[in-house]
Amino acid sequence: MSEDLQIASGSKMERYASLLPQVKALMEGEPDGVANLANVAAALKEQFGWLWVGFYLVRDEELVVGPFQGPVACTRIRKGRGVCGTSWAEARTLIVPDVEAFPGHIACSSLSRSEIVVPIFSGTEVVGVLDADSADLNAFDEEDQRWLEEMMAAVPGINA
Numbered sequence: 001m002s003e004d005l006q007i008a009s010g011s012k013m014e015r016y017a018s019l020l021p022q023v024k025a026l027m028e029g030e031p032d033g034v035a036n037l038a039n040v041a042a043a044l045k046e047q048f049g050w051l052w053v054g055f056y057l058v059r060d061e062e063l064v065v066g067p068f069q070g071p072v073a074c075t076r077i078r079k080g081r082g083v084c085g086t087s088w089a090e091a092r093t094l095i096v097p098d099v100e101a102f103p104g105h106i107a108c109s110s111l112s113r114s115e116i117v118v119p120i121f122s123g124t125e126v127v128g129v130l131d132a133d134s135a136d137l138n139a140f141d142e143e144d145q146r147w148l149e150e151m152m153a154a155v156p157g158i159n160a
Contacts, residue, residue, distance in 0.1 A: 005043055016147035019047050024154050036155055038067035044132065045069035051111055051135045055120075056084050057128040063088060066128065074108040082106035087117035088126050093145050097138045109133065116140035118148045120155060 008018035026039045037055045044053045054068020056077060063077040063084055074082075080089040082105055087094045096115045099105045112133040120128040130152055134140065 005046055007047055012143055013147075015047055016143075019043060020147065020151055020154075023151055027154065027156060031156070033156075034067060040130075040151065040155065041067050041069045048132075050132050050139070052109060052133040053131070055128055055130055056088075058088065058126065063129065068131075070133070071109050071111075074106055077106065083115050083117050084129050084131050087119050087129050091119055091121075091124075091126050093118045093149060095140050095142070095145060097140075099133075111135050113137045114139045116144055116148065118145070118152050120152045 005022055006018065008015045023040055023043050026043065027036045030036055041054045044050065050070070052068065052070030052073065054070065054073065055066035056063035057066045058064075061079065063079075065073050065075050077085045079085050083094050083096055083099070083102055084106075086104075094115075094117045096102045096105075096117075099107070099112055099115050102115075112135065114134045114137050116132050118130040119126045120130065130148060132140070132144075132148075
């Protein structure tokens with residue numbers, strides 16, 4: 001396991017291509033889900049400098065905040081509410097170029113301008129979501145979606 005993160009420069013693709021194997025190495029052999037999610041959130045925050053990046057985990061029919069990096073967050077989100085709850089309900093990644101235009105957006109921080117939420121699956125069941133917020137409009141696109149979905153597929157044991 002390596003705890004030294006090498007921050008890459010260059011294109012978004014080059015930064016993800018550098019980060020993904022490092023994140024996989026951080027998680028290798030670590031069965032604790034909280035530890036893995038904490039390191040993934042920290043690695044993404046360090047590499048991309050987003051306003052907020054973290055996880056919400058399904059607990060008793062709600063999303064409950066898990067490991068994250070950034071300002072304090074909403075603690076609980078109901079299924080179908082906001083971007084995170086909608087991603088959970090629809091079991092799909094949501095890219096929101098302007099959070100003010102998303103019906104029912106939950107403003108945990110007034111600084112958030114755009115967002116991407118990626119569901120995390122255990123089999124076919126959504127067990128959590130990765131949420132990333134940016135202070136910039138249009139910060140996320142299909143390239144982020146592709147890399148973040150691949151990264152979430154590599155996260156072992158988030159219910160640990």
